[in-house]
Each structure stands twice: as C-alpha cells, then as structure tokens.
Amino acid sequence: MTADLKSTTRAGDVTPIAPGTAPDRRPRRGRYGVHIFLSAVCLAFVAPLLLAVYTSLRPYEETARDGYFSWPDKLSLDYYREAYTASGMGTYFTNTLIIAVPAVIVTLFLAAFVAFAVSRLNIRGGLALLMFFTAGNLLPPQVLVTPLYVLFLKIDLPWWMSDSMTLYDSYWAVILVNIGFQVGFCVFVLSQFMRTLPKEILEAAVVDGAGVWTQFWRITLPLCRPALAALATLEFTWIYNDFLWALIFISNPDKLPITSSLNNLRGQFFTDYNLLAAGSILVALPTILVFLLLQRHFIAGLTLGSSKG
Structure with a gap:
C-alpha cells in the first residue's frame, strides 16, 4: 500500500495531497503588493536621474519654450562636451582621486586592524574600544569645523608636502x-563581519604556528574581501561626493575636488540648468562605474554575515 504525499501547512497540521499532483506554488496575493511597493520606490529614486539625463540632452531654448516634460525636437551630447571643458572637470577629477583613493585605502586598512583586534583577539577593553569608535560616528562633523580649522593652520608641513607650508x-x-x-x-561593520567567521580557522592556524600578523593578513583579511569591497564602494562614494571639508580646508581653487566644478557652470546672472544637468551626470559617472565594477562583491558583502551557521 503506497503512502500518500503530504504537505505541512502550519506547525502540527498535515494536509493530504492526492498522488501525482504537485503542491500549489502560486505566489501569495501579498507578494503582489510588495512588488508594487518596491517598483514605486525604485521609480521614485530613478525618476530624478532619468529627468536629469533627459534634460541634459535638450537645448535650453527648447525646454524654456515647451517645458521640461515636453516631447523633444532635438537630442544631442553638446552639453556634455561643453560641461567638461567649461568647468575644467579634468583637473578637478584628478584632485578628487588624489583625495579619495588614499583616504579609502588607509581607512579600510586601519579599520581592519582595529576590527581584528576587537573581534578576534581577547584583548582587555575590546568592547569599550568598539563602543568608542562607534560613538565617534554620532558626533556631528560641523562641531569640529572651527577647532580643526585653527589646528590645521598651526601644523607646519615641508614644502614638498604642501605649497602653503601648513596642513591647511x-x-x-x-x-x-x-x-x-x-x-x-x-x-563597526568589519568587527561584526569578523565575528561571523568560524573560530576553528584561527585555532587551526595557531596550532600550525601562525602568528598574529599571519592570522590577520593571510587568513582573516582574505575572508573579509566581500565586506571590504562593500565598504570600499560606500566610502569612495561618500568621500567622492564630499563638499564640506574641501570647501573649508582648501582655499586654492586649483586643488578643489570635482564637486566644486559644478559651481563653474553657474553664471552670475543666468544659469543654464540643462548644462548643469549634464555636468551633474558627468560628476556621477565615476561612482556608478565603481559600483558596477564591485557590484558582485558589494552584494555579497551585504548578505554574508547576516546569519551564522
């Protein structure tokens, strides 16, 4: 006598299913609402970008006459060429790379050191140290503008490090x-990620005679590659888009980052917003490119460590 197939609908309840029939795999009605909501949120985020791209491809005279939501008579890339040359974007982009690339590398390197010590080594006061670093993120950066400004004016640097001979x-x-x-x-992020790594890996390395540096550099750090890639993407985007610190601590216009180049596209009495839209798209392209290159690692860094076991 053959046993009937059964499916569990909830804990403790069993519903028989006729032999030869597959269970109903149709999506629940609630999922349609979730998909509609997510589509609406996605459209809300993408719509301004699409409008900026559409605006940058049209002449200002046309949008001034017919409006920004009218059907175009002509589409061209002239504004992109003008925005790149008129704002001197090449120089500003080089300045941004000089600031962003070392800042991201050093930040991740120092953070990995501290996170390893806090999460993988039994050091005294590790939890307090982690709380100290986490609490630093709660401090508004605007509070330190004036003290840092005065401090940087008093710190001297050699001529080959700074033209102004100071840190400012x-x-x-x-x-x-x-x-x-x-x-x-x-x-904070790396320490939480390292806690999810199996302790047996480091214990086996210690048995084989691995020192602390080997445990960190050759074992733990390669396993943290998804988290490091995700943080690198976020940090590069944040530092790349920074405008406050460069505006305060740099007075030489030739050293300003790329976010300052958009000011060169604004006239004293008139601003061509179609040209400004083209410049904004050009400024945003490097961050989009970085995300596309690190997309696989970025998504893996967001999902790995979400569960243990």
Missing part, C-alpha cells in the same frame, strides 16, 4: 579628516 590648504587636510570620520563606521 593641502590635500592632506581633507584626507585626514575623511579618515578620522569614516574609520569608526568601518570598524
């Missing part, structure tokens, strides 16, 4: 500030 009006000032404000967040 140099790339180092913006790099140090970004490292100081971003390392706390990275320590």
Whole structure:
C-alpha cells in the first residue's frame, strides 16, 4: 500500500495531497503588493536621474519654450562636451582621486586592524574600544569645523608636502579628516563581519604556528574581501561626493575636488540648468562605474554575515 504525499501547512497540521499532483506554488496575493511597493520606490529614486539625463540632452531654448516634460525636437551630447571643458572637470577629477583613493585605502586598512583586534583577539577593553569608535560616528562633523580649522593652520608641513607650508590648504587636510570620520563606521561593520567567521580557522592556524600578523593578513583579511569591497564602494562614494571639508580646508581653487566644478557652470546672472544637468551626470559617472565594477562583491558583502551557521 503506497503512502500518500503530504504537505505541512502550519506547525502540527498535515494536509493530504492526492498522488501525482504537485503542491500549489502560486505566489501569495501579498507578494503582489510588495512588488508594487518596491517598483514605486525604485521609480521614485530613478525618476530624478532619468529627468536629469533627459534634460541634459535638450537645448535650453527648447525646454524654456515647451517645458521640461515636453516631447523633444532635438537630442544631442553638446552639453556634455561643453560641461567638461567649461568647468575644467579634468583637473578637478584628478584632485578628487588624489583625495579619495588614499583616504579609502588607509581607512579600510586601519579599520581592519582595529576590527581584528576587537573581534578576534581577547584583548582587555575590546568592547569599550568598539563602543568608542562607534560613538565617534554620532558626533556631528560641523562641531569640529572651527577647532580643526585653527589646528590645521598651526601644523607646519615641508614644502614638498604642501605649497602653503601648513596642513591647511593641502590635500592632506581633507584626507585626514575623511579618515578620522569614516574609520569608526568601518570598524563597526568589519568587527561584526569578523565575528561571523568560524573560530576553528584561527585555532587551526595557531596550532600550525601562525602568528598574529599571519592570522590577520593571510587568513582573516582574505575572508573579509566581500565586506571590504562593500565598504570600499560606500566610502569612495561618500568621500567622492564630499563638499564640506574641501570647501573649508582648501582655499586654492586649483586643488578643489570635482564637486566644486559644478559651481563653474553657474553664471552670475543666468544659469543654464540643462548644462548643469549634464555636468551633474558627468560628476556621477565615476561612482556608478565603481559600483558596477564591485557590484558582485558589494552584494555579497551585504548578505554574508547576516546569519551564522
């Protein structure tokens, strides 16, 4: 006598299913509402970007006459060429890379050191140290603007490090500030990720004679690659889009980052918003490119460590 197939509908209840029939796998009605909500949220985020792209492809005279939501008579890339040359975007982009790339690398390197010590080593006061780094993220950065401004004016640097001979009006000032404000967040994320790694891996390495540096550099750090890639994407985006610190600590216009180049597209009495839209799209392209290159690792870094076991 053959046993009938059964499916469990809830804990303790069993409903018989006729032989040869498959269970109903149709999506629940509630999922349709979730998909509609997520689609609406996605459209709300993408709509301004699509409008900016659409605006940047049309002449200003046309949008002034027919409106921004009218059907186009002509589409061209002239504004992109004009925005790149008129704003001097190449120089500003180089300045941004000089600031963002070292800041991201040093931030992740220092954060990985601290996170490893807090999460994988039995050091005294590890929890208090983690709370200290986490609490630093709660401090509004605007509070430290004046003290840092005065401090940077009093710190001397050699001529080959700064044209102004001080920390103020140099790339180092913006790099140090970004490292100081971003390392706390990275320590918190990396420490939580490292706690999910199996302890048996380090215990086996210790048995084989591995020192602390080997445990960190050759074992733990490679396993944290998804988390590091996700943090690198976020940190590069945040530092790349920073406008406050460069505006305060750099007075030389030739050293300003790319976010300042958009000011060059604004006229004294008139602003071509179609040209400004094209410049904004050009400024946003590097961050989009970084996300696309690290997308696989970024998503893995968001999902790994969400559950243990």
